Amino acid sequence: MTDEETLLRVDGLTKHFTQGSGFVASLFEQETVKAVEDVSFDIQRGETLGLVGESGCGKSTLARTILRLVDPTDGAVYFNGENLAELSGERLRATREDMQMIFQDPQSSLDPRMKIGPIVEEPMKAHGLYKGERESRARMLLEKVGLDPQHYNRYPHQFSGGQRQRVNLARALAVNPDFIVCDEPVSALDVSIQAQVLNTMQDLQEEFGLTYLFIAHDLSVIRHISDRVAVMYLGQLVELADKTELFENPQHPYTQALLQSIPVPDPRSTGKRGVLEGDVPSPIDPPSGCRFRTRCPKLIAPPEYDLTEQEWSAVREFMRAVDRRTFEATDGEAVRAEFFPDGTPSGEAGDLVEDAIAGVLTDDWDAAATELLDAFAEQSICAKEKPDYEVTPEHGSNQHYAACHLHHTGVAGEAPQSVPSVGDDEGDAGVAADD
Numbered sequence: 001m002t003d004e005e006t007l008l009r010v011d012g013l014t015k016h017f018t019q020g021s022g023f024v025a026s027l028f029e030q031e032t033v034k035a036v037e038d039v040s041f042d043i044q045r046g047e048t049l050g051l052v053g054e055s056g057c058g059k060s061t062l063a064r065t066i067l068r069l070v071d072p073t074d075g076a077v078y079f080n081g082e083n084l085a086e087l088s089g090e091r092l093r094a095t096r097e098d099m100q101m102i103f104q105d106p107q108s109s110l111d112p113r114m115k116i117g118p119i120v121e122e123p124m125k126a127h128g129l130y131k132g133e134r135e136s137r138a139r140m141l142l143e144k145v146g147l148d149p150q151h152y153n154r155y156p157h158q159f160s161g162g163q164r165q166r167v168n169l170a171r172a173l174a175v176n177p178d179f180i181v182c183d184e185p186v187s188a189l190d191v192s193i194q195a196q197v198l199n200t201m202q203d204l205q206e207e208f209g210l211t212y213l214f215i216a217h218d219l220s221v222i223r224h225i226s227d228r229v230a231v232m233y234l235g236q237l238v239e240l241a242d243k244t245e246l247f248e249n250p251q252h253p254y255t256q257a258l259l260q261s262i263p264v265p266d267p268r269s270t271g272k273r274g275v276l277e278g279d280v281p282s283p284i285d286p287p288s289g290c291r292f293r294t295r296c297p298k299l300i301a302p303p304e305y306d307l308t309e310q311e312w313s314a315v316r317e318f319m320r321a322v323d324r325r326t327f328e329a330t331d332g333e334a335v336r337a338e339f340f341p342d343g344t345p346s347g348e349a350g351d352l353v354e355d356a357i358a359g360v361l362t363d364d365w366d367a368a369a370t371e372l373l374d375a376f377a378e379q380s381i382c383a384k385e386k387p388d389y390e391v392t393p394e395h396g397s398n399q400h401y402a403a404c405h406l407h408h409t410g411v412a413g414e415a416p417q418s419v420p421s422v423g424d425d426e427g428d429a430g431v432a433a434d435d
């Protein structure tokens, strides 16, 4: 891809929030929420980059930082090759016109006292554009987004949720932008009308040559609209690939878990769905190395113990169960039978496991968990290094980024598996087609 094709370049973008301010807060150690950490990607002209991740993983903060609604802690955003931080005056004003945003809640983003025509005209006025032709442009845009231009004088409450989001679309288009950040634009809408609004957005993209950064937590929505997909976990990008590549050949265990947790409408399917274990850690003190490692079913064994895959799997399960106190510990034999039916490992690893079993039997869960985590989890490459790998794609030729150490050449272990496709190629599972 040439620079000509790149509309937006995000380079090492980082946003930390420091809790509390003022004199009293300054007397205490301040907690820093690491909401976005070292995120980099490009968006090509005319494409839709889908950004997906669980609630709280930093999607909105990333979007707001890209648009400079909040200042970044570190990193840079280049739009049309220009560093946004270095723009001022007329260039900054013109760039702000080119970058618009649509939010999740179509109701609260529309002033209930204003008619929809003037709502659409508002950005034109704010930017001093289209004088003398604002009303005709507003009517034209209402029609383009699928509304009746005759409804120019109606109020937002006279429209359905889907129609109100269409008003928002018309307003975002008012100043003829190149780039629109869409932050969960259909999440608040009934599933039955989501596909209609998404289809309109795709039509508008083609007609107006738009580029979208499309944020959603719903993978079926992401699959419907995206050309490429970026997956975010706890403030960081974990995977980025072409849509087909990401859905058919996911390489990060977090992406795989997300895909496996999409409900499949098949009553015969009894397979265990990929429900993620444990809670998302706090962004105030995120795990070192790979932030997903504390929940990762494929955490890599520390090399020093020379465990078989089966032994490591048992140790990993036991370590997590002790940490989360998910079992009763009254009898050592019962604990061994539950976690190590083939016997505890030999050597140092086995001694550590036996120590931990003794610990939980005397109700010293914290010490047992700390010992196991320090000896095993913290010694894994997953805890020691930030993963950063390019994978050869199986579908298409675009870059496939996967932040998982299973792609490290020195790592022996189970390679990430692809998961079954979750729908047809149009990817409309869960998104109905009618307005």
Ligand SMILES: Nc1ncnc2c1ncn2[C@@H]1O[C@H](COP(=O)(O)OP(=O)(O)OP(=O)(O)O)[C@@H](O)[C@H]1O
Pocket: 017, 018, 033, 034, 035, 053, 054, 055, 056, 057, 058, 059, 060, 061, 062, 217, 283
């Ligand atoms: N102004 C702020 N001050 C402190 N922490 C914040 C602020 N804004 C966001 N955060 C924190 O940053 C993290 C990321 O939040 P963000 O809203 O970006 O996530 P998200 O993925 O968009 O979630 P959702 O889908 O629920 O909106 C969260 O832990 C959140 O509590």
